[in-house]
Every structure is written in structure tokens, then in C-alpha cells.
Amino acid sequence: MIKYKIASVDSIIIYFAESISKENVAIVQHNYVLLKNLKHDGVIDIIPSYTSILIHYDLKYFTNDSIIEFLKQNLSFEINCEKEEGRLVEIPIYYDMEVGFDLERISKLSSLSIEEIIKLHSSTVYSVYTIGFLPGFAYLGEVDKKIATPRLQSPRKKIPKGSLGIADNQSAIYPVVSPGGWNIIGRTYLDMFDKNLDSFSYLSVGDRVKFKPISKSEFINNGGVI
Amino acid sequence: MSCFKVISGGLLSLIEDFGRFGLSDKGITNSGVMDEYAYIILNKLLQNSVNTNCIEIALGGLKLEVDDTCTIAVTGADADFSINSKKVDIWKTHNLKQGDLLEFLFAKNGARIYFGVKGGFDIKKELKSNSVTIKENIGKNLQNGDILNFLDNDILYETVYLKKEFIPSYDTNLTLRVVLGYQDNFFTKEEIENFFKQSYTISSQNNRMGYRLESQPIKCKIDGIISEGISFGAIQIPKDGQPIILLKERQTIGGYPKIGSVLPIDCFKLSQLKAKDTINFKPISIKEAQEKMELFNSLIL
Numbered sequence: 084m085i086k087y088k089i090a091s092v093d094s095i096i097i098y099f100a101e102s103i104s105k106e107n108v109a110i111v112q113h114n115y116v117l118l119k120n121l122k123h124d125g126v127i128d129i130i131p132s133y134t135s136i137l138i139h140y141d142l143k144y145f146t147n148d149s150i151i152e153f154l155k156q157n158l159s160f161e162i163n164c165e166k167e168e169g170r171l172v173e174i175p176i177y178y179d180m181e182v183g184f185d186l187e188r189i190s191k192l193s194s195l196s197i198e199e200i201i202k203l204h205s206s207t208v209y210s211v212y213t214i215g216f217l218p219g220f221a222y223l224g225e226v227d228k229k230i231a232t233p234r235l236q237s238p239r240k241k242i243p244k245g246s247l248g249i250a251d252n253q254s255a256i257y258p259v260v261s262p263g264g265w266n267i268i269g270r271t272y273l274d275m276f277d278k279n280l281d282s283f284s285y286l287s288v289g290d291r292v293k294f295k296p297i298s299k300s301e302f303i304n305n306g307g308v309i
Numbered sequence: 310m311s312c313f314k315v316i317s318g319g320l321l322s323l324i325e326d327f328g329r330f331g332l333s334d335k336g337i338t339n340s341g342v343m344d345e346y347a348y349i350i351l352n353k354l355l356q357n358s359v360n361t362n363c364i365e366i367a368l369g370g371l372k373l374e375v376d377d378t379c380t381i382a383v384t385g386a387d388a389d390f391s392i393n394s395k396k397v398d399i400w401k402t403h404n405l406k407q408g409d410l411l412e413f414l415f416a417k418n419g420a421r422i423y424f425g426v427k428g429g430f431d432i433k434k435e436l437k438s439n440s441v442t443i444k445e446n447i448g449k450n451l452q453n454g455d456i457l458n459f460l461d462n463d464i465l466y467e468t469v470y471l472k473k474e475f476i477p478s479y480d481t482n483l484t485l486r487v488v489l490g491y492q493d494n495f496f497t498k499e500e501i502e503n504f505f506k507q508s509y510t511i512s513s514q515n516n517r518m519g520y521r522l523e524s525q526p527i528k529c530k531i532d533g534i535i536s537e538g539i540s541f542g543a544i545q546i547p548k549d550g551q552p553i554i555l556l557k558e559r560q561t562i563g564g565y566p567k568i569g570s571v572l573p574i575d576c577f578k579l580s581q582l583k584a585k586d587t588i589n590f591k592p593i594s595i596k597e598a599q600e601k602m603e604l605f606n607s608l609i610l
Contacts, residue, residue, distance in 0.1 A: 137538025
């Protein structure tokens with residue numbers, strides 16, 4: 084059941100569901116795109132997440148009552164899951180123990196070989212659930228249950244830019260050097276956040292993502308740094 | 310081109326404007342000036358357009374030398390400000406000439422000083438704004454030897470100043486108005502009463518991202534939530550029960566329960582508090598809160 088809740092004097096949060104599922108995420112993403120495309124001057128920021136959308140609105144245009152009215156008129160719940168799928172983005176990854184510091188840990192916990200882990204991770208098509216934590220840090224779901232791995236007990240102080248990680252059933256790439264507790268399994272040479280890109284972030288909420296294993300030489304030749 | 314040369318960058322001096330909007334869905338924080346009141350007055354005094362950039366000086370310590378004529382103004386925290394070692398008033402404009410030396414001593418009252426020049430500093434915008442966000446690698450704090458260009462070397466012939474009655478007193482105890490919302494239904498009635506009854510001390514963990522408070526712990530029925538968008542002024546209650554008020558450089562999404570949000574106009578005042586200062590919370594209805602915001606906007610903009 085959809086719920087509108089006050090977030091602050093000039094923002095409202097829409098709860099579409101109470102649990103994370105592919106269907107719920109699809110409804111959020113559908114409505115995020117829909118609201119974004121309205122390009123309403125009175126809507127300042129839209130933050131989609133797993134089950135909710137936060138709207139920061141301009142008090143020159145809306146009150147708490149009128150924003151709810153506006154949302155009720157514009158949100159839509161009839162979505163065609165097959166048609167609604169976002170663009171498919173392929174991301175090259177150098178999966179190796181040299182850059183995948185936690186491949187061995189996952190291998191121990193899952194009793195799978197490193198080859199099997201790479202195969203499972205790169206054969207799934209993921210969906211961008213939300214972006215946050217860092218600019219361009221996209222939360223991808225869902226990682227195959229067999230290799231879903233809890234965060235490290237104590238986070239690493241420095242994770243290299245482009246590192247691909249797993250935390251529980253989610254995967255993400257660190258767009259910049261950062262502290263973090265995700266299990267690192269590989270690295271990409273792509274810039275996940277680039278101020279010169281039109282969209283700034285390589286991925287957007289709603290995109291579908293597939294990882295393509297590449298060799299060390301392909302990684303290095305394209306500008307990858309070990 | 311005319312410029313200021315940074316002789317000493319001070320503790321943390323940042324170029325800021327109103328901030329960066331419409332990019333929260335990419336994980337980019339709003340950033341921008343912490344005290345919008347002082348910032349808006351600064352640009353009014355200088356007859357600048359509303360979003361003209363300025364320097365936000367945390368506590369003080371900034372020293373500048375100018376190589377041309379210009380009109381400047383200073384607002385915000387009550388710090389001794391001198392031109393060529395002579396103390397002058399803040400909340401008013403001053404005309405400068407080549408070689409003038411500006412110095413900001415440490416604030417006696419308040420935490421953030423705003424310094425601007427007529428016409429603004431000539432700095433290229435990044436992601437639609439001049440606001441520096443260090444944690445996002447968007448700009449950096451002013452360093453000794455930095456050069457800040459400006460375009461307008463015409464001066465204002467009349468001194469412009471703010472009437473005394475409009476200059477904030479920056480009290481060290483504040484009552485912040487809170488609109489309840491978000492996960493307020495996960496706090497018992499008694500806990501909400503308690504939240505509004507007790508006093509809080511600002512901890513040493515206070516910065517542009519947020520202010521962590523110290524108090525008797527506030528209990529929430531849940532430890533965490535599915536991560537969701539965080540609004541300006543949101544009051545997060547982590548497991549240890551010590552509230553955090555999230556401000557201009559807050560993370561865009563987060564998984565701690567929130568009891569509601571402080572009114573932005575009260576967050577501006579909060580931004581002038583320092584560690585060991587104290588606050589209380591007071592509830593306000595959404596309708597009244599929106600009226601207060603409109604009143605502020607109509608008086609100021």
C-alpha cells in the first residue's frame with residue numbers, strides 16, 4: 084500500500100512497499116523516471132531508493148497538501164515489467180586475486196572455486212536499485228545467493244578506484260578511492276563518475292548491468308591501473 | 310584581471326554558493342553555504358545576484374591581500390575583522406584599494422564567517438555550482454598562495470550596512486523547531502515527549518555534513534530501515550540513541566531511522582553553534598512550518 088509521509092518542511096517521501104523485491108524496485112524506478120521526465124520547476128531533487136522516493140519541492144510551487152495531490156495525479160502503478168526494462172550496460176572487469184582481495188575469502192565461505200565465483204557473478208544481469216554513499220556509487224541487485232557474502236568485519240581504509248565489491252546480495256563499484264567494507268572481487272578501467280559526462284554518473288537508476296570478464300592485458304591496455 | 314592573494318588559508322575556508330541541486334539521484338550532495346541568512350544578507354549588501362559565490366570561513370584565520378580596487382562585505386559569526394590591521398565593522402560594505410591586507414581573527418560568537426566581493430569571484434562552476442565539497446573531490450579549501458580572481462573593480466560609493474536589529478546574536482543555546490515525519494511512528498509517545506523535553510549538547514563531531522548531539526539516549530523501536538533519501542535538517546537516531554542533525558553535505562541516502570527534520574531556517578542558526586553549545590527541540594506543525602518558511606523567503610529574497 085502506497086504511503087506519503089512528511090520528510091521535512093519542504094520534502095515528502097513516498098513509500099511504495101515495505102520490502103525489497105524486483106517488482107517493488109521496478110515500481111519505484113518506473114515512477115522515478117516518470118517524475119524526472121515531468122521536469123517540473125517546483126521539484127528540486129528526486130531521490131529514488133529501494134522502496135521509496137524522496138521529493139524535495141519548492142515552497143513557491145507546492146504545499147504539503149498540494150504536492151500529495153500532484154503526486155496522486157502523476158504516479159502510475161500499471162507497469163509492464165517486460166517493456167519497462169532499462170538500457171543494458173556492459174562493464175568490463177578484470178577478475179583476479181591481484182585486484183580482487185576477497186575472492187579467496189568468498190571462495191572459503193561459499194566452498195566454490197574462484198572460477199565458479201567469477202562465472203556466477205558475471206552471468207547475472209543486475210539492476211541499479213539506487214545511487215548513493217558516494218557520487219556514482221550504484222547499488223546493484225541481486226547477487227546469486229551462492230556468493231552473497233556479508234561485509235568485512237572491519238572496513239578497509241582504502242579501496243582503489245574502480246574496485247568491484249559484494250555486500251550480502253548486492254554488488255557495486257567504488258567510483259573513487261574510498262574506505263569501505265565490501266568484499267572486493269575485481270576492478271574496471273571505466274570511470275564510474277565523471278564530471279565531464281552528461282549524466283555525471285556512468286550508471287543511472289533503472290539501468291541493467293552485466294559484467295564482462297577481461298584479461299589483465301585488456302585491463303592495462305585500456306588504462307586500468309593495478 | 311584583479312585578484313585576492315591568499316596569505317593564510319585559515320582553518321577551513323571554502324568557496325560556496327547556494328549549492329548543487331537536481332543531482333541527488335546521482336549520489337551528489339547539495340553542499341552550499343551552511344548559514345543562508347548570513348549569505349543572503351552578504352549578497353544584498355553587495356548588490357549581487359542571489360546565488361553569487363562567497364568564502365565561508367570556519368572560525369577564522371583567513372588572511373588576504375588585494376591587488377585592485379573593489380567593494381567587499383563580511384557577515385556571519387562575530388569575529389574581529391581588520392583592514393590593514395585596523396579593526397572595522399562587519400555586516401557592512403568596505404571599499405578596498407591595491408595592497409590592502411584583510412585579516413579574520415577567530416570568532417568570539419558564532420562559527421562561520423561569510424566574505425564576498427561585489428560581482429563575485431571569477432571561478433568556473435562544477436556540476437552547476439561553485440560550492441566546494443571536499444569529500445566529493447569538488448574543489449578544495451583555500452591554501453596559502455591561492456589566487457582568487459574577480460571581475461568587478463568598480464566600487465559602491467555609498468556604504469551599505471545592515472540595521473543592528475537584524476544582526477543575529479548567535480546565542481549559544483537554541484530551540485530548534487522540528488516537523489515530525491519519516492519514522493516518527495517507530496518512537497513511543499513517551500520517547501517523543503522525552504525527545505522534546507531534554508536538552509542536548511553539541512558534540513565535537515560537528516561539521517558541514519552534520520551535527521552529532523549528546524544526550525540521554527533516544528530509543529527507537531527499530532535499529533535500521535531500508536535505505537532512503539535524506540532531507541536537509543533530518544534528525545537521524547542511530548543505535549546509540551545520540552541524534553545527528555544532517556546538514557548541507559549529508560549523504561544522499563541512509564539506513565538509520567529519523568524522527569523528523571529541523572526547519573531549514575533553524576539549521577542556519579544551528580550552523581553557527583560550536584561544540585559544547587546546547588539546544589532543545591520544539592515541535593511545529595507542517596502548516597505553520599511552511600508559513601514560517603514563506604515568511605523568511607518573502608522577507609529575504
